[in-house]
Amino acid sequence: MAPLLTLDKVSKYRKNPEWLFEGITAQVQAGERIALLGTSGQGKSTLLRIVSLLGKLDAGALVLQGRTSSEWKPEEWRRSVCYVAQTPIMLTGTVERNLRAVSELQGKPFDEALARRCMEGVGLGHIDWSKEAESLSGGEKQRTALARTLLLRSPLLLLDETTSSLDPKSKRQVEQFLSAWCSEEGTAFIWVTHDLEQARQVSGRVWFMAEGRLLEQSATEAFFTNPGSEQARSFLDNQHAPEQEDAGHE
Amino acid sequence: MNNIALACTLVFVAITTFISMKQKLGLEKEIITGTIRSAVQLLFIGFLLHxxxxxxxPIFIVLIIISMITVASWNAGSRAMPVKGIRLRIALALAGTEAVTLALLLSLRIIEAEPRYIIPVSGMIIGSSMIVCGLYLNHMKRELEASRGEIETLLALGATTKQAIRQAVRRAVRSSLIPTLDGMKTVGLVQLPGMMTGMIVAGADPIEAVRYQILIVFAMSASSSLTSIVLSMLTMRLWFAKDNGRLL
Structure with a gap:
């Protein structure tokens, strides 16, 4: 089956000629759920921004549905490859204006039922849509931004620590809703997260970035039970260590 | 004004130099250079206009207007972010504004088609439009920094570059026009414009001087709006990368 998205030797300079990451080659199949892991500073968010054409690609190529990024109109690419930033930015105005943004930008009628379903799915069914979006809490903004993006019904989501401001219960709710959404809509995602439990729960594959490269692309369970590189083993040990220390103190 | 009276104006330069020396401002060299340059430039333009x-x-009128636009574009362009093609777009905005304004002034017979009207009026229009260009680009620079998140959010939601930047452009256009509009509201109450003052000092009837000043104020407000809007349209795509439409 032809891949939905192909990253072909994607590279980014930290500062020319020093690479932040180099030669990232990978594929995303339709409906595939990928967790992108790695320590801070590896360029995971930068990679997502490049894939969504919000960042500069210094070398390599991106291919979506068989066409390179230069063959797409940027706005059409971004409607198919939707980036949800870690820090949510609310558009000026009400929650409703934010939810209507996608349909207004495309000149299409607003699907209110779908918007309500998305807001309820992310745990914001109780929110008054006439409220100023800027007055929402950090977690509410993050979930509104996610619901707003889902309205695009894109085949690929790029989620950058999308639940970082949420409490554990809300986090689980968003994970469950996204899983159900992806199953129903056939949506794929690349989800940057530092929450290993979350990565394990939501993904079918793990991409692991270290030393400026994509060191591993493996099935999620295989990655967690038997990582293929020393760097991944060390990463998992370090991520688990604080939890074990905490458990020891209890 | 005779030559002795003209020479006596140097007393003002002496006052400025004295203050600079007394207060240790270190501006003496700048004052002397500025004095010499302004005197030489003004005398040169005086003889040239003569x-x-x-x-x-007509060829001389065209040449002088082209040189005004060139200098104004260069000057306003230095306020902008170093984006390729910005000066050319400023020059096009200024040229378009000058062409439209002058065409209206001449076709409606508001001024006569003579160098003594066309050149000073063009100078004032291009000069005020140049300031508006500088202000617009300055505001746009701030908008691109302050509204980066908003613009990128819209892009991520599938907006075209034009849709994503529309609000920022609108705010920058509005801000660039505020000084012109404020000037219109207070002209005659707070400041007496240079042209009108000059005409009165030179012996013209104050009512006649005011009539010309009204013409200039109205023409300048129209040309400022036109320049700001034309420049905003011409530069709309410059803020985005050509390869993938990302915000620069």
Whole structure:
């Protein structure tokens, strides 16, 4: 089956000629759920921004549905490859204006039922849509931004620590809703997260970035039970260590 | 004004230099350079205008307007972010504004088609439009920094570059026009414009001077709006990368 998205030797300079990451080659199949892991500073968010054409690609190529990024109109690419930033930015105005943004930008009628379903799915069914979006809490903004993006019904989501401001219960709710959404809509995602439990729960594959490269692309369970590189083993040990220390103190 | 009176104006330069020396501002060199440059430039343009008015040939009017636009574009462009093609777009905005304004002034017979009207009026229009260009680009620079998140959010939601930047452009256009509009509201109450003052000092009837000043104020407000809007349209795509439409 032809891949939905192909990253072909994607590279980014930290500062020319020093690479932040180099030669990232990978594929995303339709409906595939990928967790992108790695320590801070590896360029995971930068990679997502490049894939969504919000960042500069210094070398390599991106291919979506068989066409390179230069063959797409940027706005059409971004409607198919939707980036949800870690820090949510609310558009000026009400929650409703934010939810209507996608349909207004495309000149299409607003699907209110779908918007309500998305807001309820992310745990914001109780929110008054006439409220100023800027007055929402950090977690509410993050979930509104996610619901707003889902309205695009894109085949690929790029989620950058999308639940970082949420409490554990809300986090689980968003994970469950996204899983159900992806199953129903056939949506794929690349989800940057530092929450290993979350990565394990939501993904079918793990991409692991270290030393400026994509060191591993493996099935999620295989990655967690038997990582293929020393760097991944060390990463998992370090991520688990604080939890074990905490458990020891209890 | 005779030459002795003109020479006496140097007393003002002496006052400025004295203050600079007394207060240790270190501006003496700048003051002397500025004095010499302004005197030479103004005398040069005086003789040039004298020559042009005498010969009354359209080519000289065109040449002087082109040189005004060139200098104004260069100056306003230095306020902008170093984006390729910005000066050319400023020049096009200024040229378009000058062409439209002058065409209206001449076709409606508000001014006569003579160098002594066309050149000073063009100078004032291009000069005020140049300031508006500088202000617009300055505001746009701030908008691109302050509204980066909003613009990128819209892009991520599938907006075209034009849709994503529309609000920022609108705010920058509005801000660039505020000084012109404020000036219109207070002209005659707070400041007496240079042209009108000059005409009155030179012996013209104050009512006649005011009539010309009204013409200039209205023409300048229209040309400022036109320049700001035309420049905003011409530069719309410059803020985005050509390869993938990302915000620069």
């Amino acid at each position: 020559f042009i008015f005498e010969t009354n040939h």
